[in-house]
Amino acid sequence: MRENLLSAVQRQAMPVLPVTGADLKVSRKGRVLLDVDNIEIAGHGTTVIVGPNGAGKSLLLNLLAGLRQPDRGNVRWNGTPPSRSRYCRFGMVLQHAVLLRRSVKANVEYALRAVGHSRNEARRRAEASLGEAGMERLAHASARVLSGGERQRLALVRALATHPDLVFLDEPTSSLDPASVMAIETMVQDASVKGMRAVMVAHDLAQAKRVADEIILMHHGRIVERAATDDFFQRPQSETAEAFIAGRLLI
Amino acid sequence: MQDFAASFFEAFRLVISLDPDLLEVVWLSMRVSLSAVVMAALVGFPVGAFLAVARFPGRGLLVVTISALMGLPPVVVGLVVYMLLSSAGVLGPLQLLYTPTAMIIAQTILVTPIVAALARQTLEDLHDEYRDQLVLYGLGNLAQLKTLLWEGRYSLLTTLLAGFGRAVAEVGAVIIVGGNINHVTRVMTTTIALETSKGNLALALGLGFILVTIAFAVNALVFMSRAAAVRHAYA
Ligand SMILES: Nc1ncnc2c1ncn2[C@@H]1O[C@H](COP(=O)(O)OP(=O)(O)O)[C@@H](O)[C@H]1O
Numbered sequence: 001m002r003e004n005l006l007s008a009v010q011r012q013a014m015p016v017l018p019v020t021g022a023d024l025k026v027s028r029k030g031r032v033l034l035d036v037d038n039i040e041i042a043g044h045g046t047t048v049i050v051g052p053n054g055a056g057k058s059l060l061l062n063l064l065a066g067l068r069q070p071d072r073g074n075v076r077w078n079g080t081p082p083s084r085s086r087y088c089r090f091g092m093v094l095q096h097a098v099l100l101r102r103s104v105k106a107n108v109e110y111a112l113r114a115v116g117h118s119r120n121e122a123r124r125r126a127e128a129s130l131g132e133a134g135m136e137r138l139a140h141a142s143a144r145v146l147s148g149g150e151r152q153r154l155a156l157v158r159a160l161a162t163h164p165d166l167v168f169l170d171e172p173t174s175s176l177d178p179a180s181v182m183a184i185e186t187m188v189q190d191a192s193v194k195g196m197r198a199v200m201v202a203h204d205l206a207q208a209k210r211v212a213d214e215i216i217l218m219h220h221g222r223i224v225e226r227a228a229t230d231d232f233f234q235r236p237q238s239e240t241a242e243a244f245i246a247g248r249l250l251i
Numbered sequence: 252m253q254d255f256a257a258s259f260f261e262a263f264r265l266v267i268s269l270d271p272d273l274l275e276v277v278w279l280s281m282r283v284s285l286s287a288v289v290m291a292a293l294v295g296f297p298v299g300a301f302l303a304v305a306r307f308p309g310r311g312l313l314v315v316t317i318s319a320l321m322g323l324p325p326v327v328v329g330l331v332v333y334m335l336l337s338s339a340g341v342l343g344p345l346q347l348l349y350t351p352t353a354m355i356i357a358q359t360i361l362v363t364p365i366v367a368a369l370a371r372q373t374l375e376d377l378h379d380e381y382r383d384q385l386v387l388y389g390l391g392n393l394a395q396l397k398t399l400l401w402e403g404r405y406s407l408l409t410t411l412l413a414g415f416g417r418a419v420a421e422v423g424a425v426i427i428v429g430g431n432i433n434h435v436t437r438v439m440t441t442t443i444a445l446e447t448s449k450g451n452l453a454l455a456l457g458l459g460f461i462l463v464t465i466a467f468a469v470n471a472l473v474f475m476s477r478a479a480a481v482r483h484a485y486a
């Protein structure tokens with residue numbers, strides 16, 4: 001069933017999951033920005049990464065996405081380094097998503113063309129995706145004139161339209177109104193129910209509670225705690241986690 | 252003073268009546284300068300694109316050099332092309348001196364650094380902005396470049412217009428390699444220079460009027476394309 005959703009190119013591409021990072025270190029000018037011994041993203045559900053500003057959440061996601069190289073250590077997608085051909089099974093909304101200087105629909109079509117769909121197929125799927133997200137009204141607007149909430153929704157629609165196996169979302173709801181936050185969370189949850197693995201950076205604990213199956217807490221470039229959502233909030237294992245939940249953890 | 256007034260009227264009449272001699276000169280000007288811009292785009296865009304994304308030793312020097320070449324004096328370019336094309340020069344056997352082709356070559360040399368330097372700046376800025384996003388699409392270098400060229404279309408169009416403006420208004424290079432031969436290599440700028448020195452102010456003024464109009468039109472196009480880009484948030 002789900003196979004039908006994938007393009008020929010996607011079907012040929014090697015799997016992305018599990019994604020692993022081993023011994024990841026990044027430092028700049030003697031300051032350690034990231035120091036993660038081991039991380040594995042596998043299985044199902046949604047992982048939410050939380051932590052104060054500058055904790056290294058974006059850096060970790062970008063390393064695992066193959067956008068940055070660590071000073072030490074390595075990232076593997078199903079055992080081999082991230083490769084160009086497998087990006088068609090992977091979606092990401094960057095913290096500062098770059099929308100193309102084209103219409104809303106053309107942005108989605110571009111993503112679909114990149115994973116190997118024909119022009120007609122891309123158009124059909126883009127229309128369907130925008131329709132599902134309630135954005136058909138904006139299809140012909142310039143992507144760059146959208147409001148903040150619309151922009152983030154488009155970035156998400158574009159990332160999900162290709163039905164990736166794994167999606168990374170870096171603060172996709174920052175500075176949005178509650179309705180837009182809700183719309184984005186619903187889209188992620190719907191995709192997750194259909195089997196997509198998601199990793200999302202959130203700065204809002206309420207949001208983490210709503211969407212996370214498990215939580216990763218980062219602080220000073222390290223993973224301090226990783227636990228199922230209920231355990232994380234009810235039985236934090238570290239003082240750092242307790243302080244963070246209580247809103248007392250500063251940068 | 253009366254002479255001047257008469258010249259103005261005569262100039263006006265030449266323009267209004269679409270005088271064939273005048274049209275011939277205008278047409279050659281457009282043909283030469285547009286050809287030069289097309290050639291400059293064919294060379295300058297790839298060079299600019301390559302410099303925008305590639306990193307290699309000596310790149311900085313190349314970037315600075317191309318920027319500096321934007322200010323090449325047209326007469327010097329004319330002189331160099333003249334020496335290449337004259338019968339004693341390496342390209343002498345082609346017998347291109349005093350032909351429109353020679354003028355196109357000279358103007359291409361003048362315009363290419365402008366196109367390359369401005370395109371590099373545009374594409375480098377875009378590349379910085381888009382790099383991660385394009386990697387996520389799994390695109391190869393060429394596909395990425397294609398996207399960047401399209402995303403930068405308004406700025407790149409402005410670049411071409413700037414190049415055309417420089418070419419069409421330039422006199423030093425074309426007069427040396429074209430020789431200003433009647434019905435063969437006379438363009439607007441060289442004809443204005445010649446006719447003024449001969450005292451035939453009417454034709455000079457008529458052409459001057461057209462040249463200024465073209466220059467204004469090019470600037471208006473630049474302005475409008477920027478405005479359109481901003482309006483559609485494509486800037
Ligand atoms: N390219 C870089 N050069 C230097 N410092 C960086 C770079 N990228 C990120 N940092 C630093 O690394 C730390 C982690 O950043 P980031 O991962 O963006 O944090 P956040 O958890 O808020 O997403 C910050 O202190 C940031 O200033």
Ligand SMILES: [Mg+2]
Pocket residue numbers: 057058059095170
């Ligand atoms: Mg961040």
